[in-house]
Amino acid sequence: MGCAVLGMAGASHADPEIMxxxxxxxxxxELVATLHGNYTPKGDRQRxxxxxxxxxxxxxxxxxxxxxxxxxxxxxxxxxxxAGIDSxxxxxxxxxxxxxxxxxxxIRRQESGLxxxxxxx
Amino acid sequence: MTANPHLIWGFxxxxxxxxxxxxxxxxxxxxASADFAWGAELYTDWGKAGHLHPGQGDRTLxxxxxxxxxxxxxxxGIGRGYKETPERTIVxxxxxxxx
Numbered sequence: 151m152g153c154a155v156l157g158m159a160g161a162s163h164a165d166p167e168i169m170x171x172x173x174x175x176x177x178x179x180e181l182v183a184t185l186h187g188n189y190t191p192k193g194d195r196q197r198x199x200x201x202x203x204x205x206x207x208x209x210x211x212x213x214x215x216x217x218x219x220x221x222x223x224x225x226x227x228x229x230x231x232x233a234g235i236d237s238x239x240x241x242x243x244x245x246x247x248x249x250x251x252x253x254x255x256x257i258r259r260q261e262s263g264l265x266x267x268x269x270x271x
Numbered sequence: 272m273t274a275n276p277h278l279i280w281g282f283x284x285x286x287x288x289x290x291x292x293x294x295x296x297x298x299x300x301x302x303a304s305a306d307f308a309w310g311a312e313l314y315t316d317w318g319k320a321g322h323l324h325p326g327q328g329d330r331t332l333x334x335x336x337x338x339x340x341x342x343x344x345x346x347x348g349i350g351r352g353y354k355e356t357p358e359r360t361i362v363x364x365x366x367x368x369x370x
Contacts, residue, residue: 168333168348168363170298170312172273181370188363197357204357269275 166209166229166248173257173265178217182225186211190234197239202246206234221258227251227271273298278320290319298335306339312348329356333363343368 167186176182186209193204208231215225229248233240257267275296280289294317300310312335316328333350346365352358 168314168350168361169346169365170273170296171275172298176369182367183370184365184367186363186365188361190358190361192359193352193361194357 166211166231167213167227171255171269173259173267175221175223175255175257176215176217178219180217182213182215184213184215186213195235196237200239202231202233202240203235203237206242208232208234215253215255221256221267223255223257225253225255227253272300290321293317293320293323300335300337307337309334309336311335312350327354329354331356331358331361333361342366 166188168188169186188209190204190207193207195203195205197203209229210231211227211229213225213227215223217223228250231246231248233242233244233246236242251271253269253271255267255269257265259265275298277292277294277296279292279294281292295315297313297315298310299312300308302308312333314331314333315326316330318324318328329352331350331352333348335346335348337344337346344367346363346367348363350358350361350363352361
């Protein structure tokens with residue numbers, strides 16, 4: 151079934167969380183732990199915006215979420231990354247972290263199976 | 272099938288265009304069994320809200336699979352970037368469990 155989720159984020163650039171938000175939510179009292187990992191075997195070797203090049207970049211992000219009420223979920227993201235190469239903006243093997251992110255997600259389900267909502271981070 | 276339209280504001284940077292970025296991410300999944308599914312995800316960049324350029328921005332296509340295991344759910348994706356996407360080839364792995 152199709153749905154649309156409008157996401158609003160407070161930060162841009164390389165995202166350690168590569169996922170399409172779907173209609174699943176944690177129940178109230180339930181803790182959902184998620185570990186996101188990604189690796190770029192082939193990417194840009196230089197960046198002109200001060201960020202690390204994506205070539206051989208590793209990203210790891212821990213996410214914890216819990217339900218607030220039916221249809222509502224809150225979560226926290228703890229992102230880390232490891233530089234893959236030496237460049238003007240990076241040293242191979244260096245570890246770094248993006249800002250901790252908090253998010254609020256709301257999903258509404260229709261009887262037809264369609265669902266929609268928003269996710270704000 | 273799922274679609275995620277995004278509005279993205281960056282804070283803390285001086286100058287430049289303050290209009291939010293607009294992206295749309297898509298996912299199509301086929302449930303092969305109760306514990307396994309496979310499909311595709313497409314992440315597309317439409318540019319700045321207010322002067323959108325649908326179809327002209329960066330995009331990344333993933334082939335994905337998802338499985339439910341005794342230790343939680345696992346999502347695996349292999350992606351390829353097009354246009355000026357910084358990531359030409361990318362792999363992702365997501366593990367999730369509830370307590």
